[in-house]
Amino acid sequence: MGIIVKLDDRLQEKRMTLTELAERVDITLANLSILKTGKAKAIRFSTLDAICRELDCQPGDLLGFSPEA
Amino acid sequence: MSEPRLEPPGRRHDPLLASVWWLLTALLALCLILGVFCLLGYPILLLNKAYFIAEFAKTGIDASAFTWIGLLGVIAAIELALTYVFLRNLRKIIDSVAHGHPFERANADRLRRMAWLSVGMQIVGIPMARLIVWFDALPHKPNVHHNSAGVSIGTILLTLVIFVMARVFRTGAEMQEDLEGTV
Numbered sequence: 001m002g003i004i005v006k007l008d009d010r011l012q013e014k015r016m017t018l019t020e021l022a023e024r025v026d027i028t029l030a031n032l033s034i035l036k037t038g039k040a041k042a043i044r045f046s047t048l049d050a051i052c053r054e055l056d057c058q059p060g061d062l063l064g065f066s067p068e069a
Numbered sequence: 070m071s072e073p074r075l076e077p078p079g080r081r082h083d084p085l086l087a088s089v090w091w092l093l094t095a096l097l098a099l100c101l102i103l104g105v106f107c108l109l110g111y112p113i114l115l116l117n118k119a120y121f122i123a124e125f126a127k128t129g130i131d132a133s134a135f136t137w138i139g140l141l142g143v144i145a146a147i148e149l150a151l152t153y154v155f156l157r158n159l160r161k162i163i164d165s166v167a168h169g170h171p172f173e174r175a176n177a178d179r180l181r182r183m184a185w186l187s188v189g190m191q192i193v194g195i196p197m198a199r200l201i202v203w204f205d206a207l208p209h210k211p212n213v214h215h216n217s218a219g220v221s222i223g224t225i226l227l228t229l230v231i232f233v234m235a236r237v238f239r240t241g242a243e244m245q246e247d248l249e250g251t252v
Contacts, residue, residue: 032252042251043251
């Protein structure tokens with residue numbers, strides 16, 4: 001699948017840890033880790049909404065597409 | 070996903086599942102006992118061949134009946150072995166349901182295996198039914214009629230339902246995997 005998750009980049013920009021984000025968006029660390037490592041098969045709008053709200057970004061800042069990926 | 074353990078499901082939570090589990094366990098034991106009986110029966114008959122042939126002659130049964138009885142024992146043992154594997158697969162499905170993981174690929178595979186086992190049981194049942202008909206026609210037979218062996222519309226329908234259920238479970242397993250990969 002060519003979808004790339006750029007959550008790590010955004011977290012570095014915001015100087016926030018994954019654990020901290022997990023607490024703020026009320027999603028388990030395990031699930032966020034799955035998302036960060038690109039192992040997730042799907043993402044709920046509610047999850048995307050919560051992450052964008054906390055990281056102050058657009059969905060496009062978190063997700064990208066690369067045909068080679 | 071790990072293989073469900075072979076132990077009774079939480080009976081306090083679901084008495085129906087527990088009842089089925091114990092019933093299947095009892096049937097598995099019965100299959101084993103009958104299977105051993107079928108396999109050991111013929112050698113025992115062979116050891117006392119002269120006696121049994123004499124007894125057959127007294128009741129007007131041909132000596133060739135000896136061979137047919139042996140064949141019936143072997144076919145019955147095969148039928149019981151297939152039934153045993155069928156029931157074991159069913160019990161594993163019950164285990165997975167009791168543990169809250171019914172929609173897994175292993176269950177779809179088990180159901181597909183059970184459907185093929187059911188086909189096998191019906192095929193094996195054909196010669197067995199013929200032999201039972203012959204057995205019923207013997208003089209001085211016990212006053213019972215056996216007509217459960219062989220192919221019937223009900224068993225064909227059951228087999229088809231199991232094949233369909235295998236597909237349903239495979240789709241269910243795929244949906245479950247998708248759900249587990251959703252964050």
